[in-house]
Amino acid sequence: MSRARIRLVIAATAAVLAAGTLPASASAQAAPGAGVSARHHQPPRWQQPAETIRQIPLQGAVNVRDIGGYRTWTGGQVRQGLVYRSDALSKLTAADITTVSGLGLKKAIDFRIPMEVQYDGADKLPPGLSATARPISDLGLYGTLVGAIGSGDPVKQEQMLGGGRAEAYMRDIYRTFVTSPENRAQFATTLREIADGGQAPLLYHCTSGKDRTGWMSYVLLRALAVPEATAERDYLASNTFRGAYDAQVRAGLKQSGRMQNPDLLIPLQEVRQDYLDAATVRMEADYGGFYGYLTQGLGLDLRTLTKLQSRMVR
Template sequence: MRIRGSRTAIALGVGAALLGGGIAAGPAASAAQSAAAHAPPTAQRLVPVEGTANFRDLGGYRTYDGEKTRSGVLYRSEALNKVTPNGVAQMAALKLKGIVDFRTAAEIAANGPDKYPAGVPNTNLAVSDGGLMTTLYAVITSGDPVKQEQILGNGRAAQLMVDMYRTFVDDPAIRAQFAATAKGVANGTVSLYHCSAGKDRAGWMTAILLTAVGVPTGTVNQDYLLSNQYLKPGNDALKQQLLASGRMQNPSLLDPLLGVDQRYLDAARAAIDARYGSFGKYLTDGLGLDILTLVKLRQRLVT
């Protein structure tokens, strides 16, 4: 995320970016270390696009039947608002078919529109944060450590994230956006999707697609948790700035929001079990993906 000058702009930028943030503490940090140890090398996972830190290729993952997801077909990322001219050229070399931006209008207004190669369709399929950005804006701009502790401390920040992940499954408007993206991927019109920092909405979209084409759950989890590793430097810098500006005395309160945690992914899966009984039923009944679409997904994403 871009570090802004004024305190208000910093807070608004943080609020938008926290909808898809970076480094985690405690269990998430140790889980990220485990994921990094078992995931493909960074050089094979990250895609060099100047101005991004979490732009990834979804190729190279083994499926249950021994096949492998294709490289150079589908990518996930954080917002593209900081992509440099050289980064745009690097993206052009990927020959993208289309981009989906999951950010809300407020996030785009706070942090800026995407920068990407001319001629590539870019569709905004906004996924609501359930009021998280508004809450964070109020918390950070208050500069009140007591209020910040009351809202984010003692597990409450993590609960905000768990609640948001449940809406990914339970909210019909949100399901429609993920479904439209999955159909675009299957039809070959979408080859990149992103949110603010590429970890939550992009993370769940990735979990949907990898699971749908037969990538084992453990591998899906590892891919999800890699965001902690790749976004750590930027998140550390952000927390230092908030501390130095006096807006927060304890920026570590933000860790559950800036990171990904296995509990968040598990919360979405639990919501699927409760509502649909199985992931397969979620794909067909929840997202409305018919068998032909699922077959096309497999054909496009798996060798």
């Protein structure tokens, strides 16, 4: 590619990212059945065909997906088979490991903190592949849950999680995706590795594959010029994939007597638009918008963002 062509591509990428997203009236429609509805947008002037979320069905993990397939508002499509998102891989069966082996992964990134790995177990991966620890803070949420459930005390559980406290906790966690230098560094490193392409196919995950993984995926999709509404619906789809499993967890806690009111966990188990909004509002306040978050908050230069587009969009 000539220098003039490179400059043109970089300029085009800058224009796309500076715009952030098209106006709501030009947002694409995402797949049906993608969890809780996103905030209302104005009716679109045009619609692209509904897109199917590409889940990888496994027995020991319920929220494993290929990030590819989405259309961008620049007319491209995110390539499939390059980046995967998931919940923890510590409970994979032998058959699951065979399925994961078929993805040809070169790297698996674990966003869990050490306490989560200690309690839930290390990832079970195909031979020759080991997880790269890249912990992103949960503000002590996992420890809070362990303490609340372990106490078996309904009064203590209500004091810790009831009265909107669980929801407030989640919003605080999402804000740290923007405000914490350590968290931003982990997200930025992952985006640079995706842009480099040398370790593709690549997978990243946390415990439930919905919050840290959900934000990572939201940022990646928007950086690829996937419409904001589509990126939101991909984020909210975790409710669809996790719903039945999370309900079983609550039923088990009720039956065992460890929680009298396991519905206290629902705000922690779900993804919600207002959690995502807590992060994006903070992003607007600190960096003036998505482009500022990418370039100032995550420290990604235009060449890296151009490489990301080139690698991931066809």
